[in-house]
Amino acid sequence: EPEVTQTPSHQVTQMGQEVILRCVPISNHLYFYWYRQILGQKVEFLVSFYNNEISEKSEIFDDQFSVERPDGSNFTLKIRSTKLEDSAMYFCASSEAQGPAYEQYFGPGTRLTVT
Amino acid sequence: QKEVEQNSGPLSVPEGAIASLNCTYSDRVSQSFFWYRQYSGKSPELIMSIYSNGDKEDGRFTAQLNKASQYVSLLIRDSQPSDSATYLCAVNPVSGGYNKLIFGAGTRLAVHP
Numbered sequence: 642e643p644e645v646t647q648t649p650s651h652q653v654t655q656m657g658q659e660v661i662l663r664c665v666p667i668s669n670h671l672y673f674y675w676y677r678q679i680l681g682q683k684v685e686f687l688v689s690f691y692n693n694e695i696s697e698k699s700e701i702f703d704d705q706f707s708v709e710r711p712d713g714s715n716f717t718l719k720i721r722s723t724k725l726e727d728s729a730m731y732f733c734a735s736s737e738a739q740g741p742a743y744e745q746y747f748g749p750g751t752r753l754t755v756t
Numbered sequence: 757q758k759e760v761e762q763n764s765g766p767l768s769v770p771e772g773a774i775a776s777l778n779c780t781y782s783d784r785v786s787q788s789f790f791w792y793r794q795y796s797g798k799s800p801e802l803i804m805s806i807y808s809n810g811d812k813e814d815g816r817f818t819a820q821l822n823k824a825s826q827y828v829s830l831l832i833r834d835s836q837p838s839d840s841a842t843y844l845c846a847v848n849p850v851s852g853g854y855n856k857l858i859f860g861a862g863t864r865l866a867v868h869p
Contacts, residue, residue, distance in 0.1 A: 674856070682861075684800060684844065689855035697855035732799050744790065745857060747799040 643667045645748035647733050653754045654723055662718045662751045664733030673716045674734040674745060675708065677701070684732070690716065691739065723755045758783040760847050762860035769867055775832040777863050779845030782826070788848040789821060789828045794862065795841045803843075804830070835867040 646665045654660050666673050675687040688698045690708050707719045716735075720727055730752050734745040759782040769775045781789075788807050792800035806812045806819040806828065818831040832839055842862040849858060 672855070676857075684846075684857075684859040686856040686858065699856070730799075739855065744802055744805050746802060747792075750799045 643669075645733055645735055645746055647731075647748040647751050649751060650749065651752045651754070653756065656725055656755055657722050660720050660723055660753065662720075662731050662733075662753070664716045664718075664748055665714050666716055666733065666735030667737075667746060668714075670735035670737050670746075672696075672736045672739055672743070672745075673708075673710070674736075675718045676732045676734060676747075677729040678732065678750075679726075679729045687718075696739075720753075723753075725755050728753055728755045758786075758847070758849050758858055760845055760858050760860035762843075762845050762863045764861060765864040766866045767863055769835050769865070771835060771837060771867055771869050773835050773867075775835045775839065775865055775867070777830040777832075777843050777845075777865065779828045779830075779860055780826055781828070781845075781847045781858075783847065783849045784823075784826060786826075786847045786849050789819070790846040790848070790857065791817075791819060791828075791830045792844040792846060792859075793839075793841045794844055800844055800846075800859075832865075835865075837867050837869055840865055840867050 648663045673690045678684045688702045689696045730750045732750045733748040736743040736745045791803045804819045806821045812819045816833045820829045844862045845860040846857040
């Protein structure tokens, strides 16, 4: 069964450093998403992406964050200058299309630890 | 602010019993609703989606939706210890587009032998 994959599974970085989290969405999916979950808290939407453009972003997704589809398979989330409060699990998700009937499938996540 | 509310639990049920998980949402025009299961330290795993009022069954799982009451529930029949996890209710709001899911905080289910 096709699945979303993410690398690395765990990333440790120092405050102020840049990190890039990588995702390979399900191959026939066209919509891609990033969510994060701070330990013990809700899963929070960050951004959605379609046709090489951001289609929606949350308040969390400020200028420190960017997303890119650098090739036909990868989807990346970059945090330019990490802060301690960026420590969280980051989940990539994808869906076949947009609309209420389309389900989002999540990758295994990247645990980001900022020290 | 659109909200999705769940009882945090833990909900403790004996093996073989029916577990009932509930969720309410604030955005009256929301159209699609999802239940995810999340084991500790793992990612959300989609269990079921529901869009129409009434019941939808898939194996041991039944999702129930009542849009008038802004209420969605998940029933797990013949609960097994392997069902012990946190169950997340997620809503795809219409306003603001279909581009995101809003999650509840989750209900922790513990199935004891």
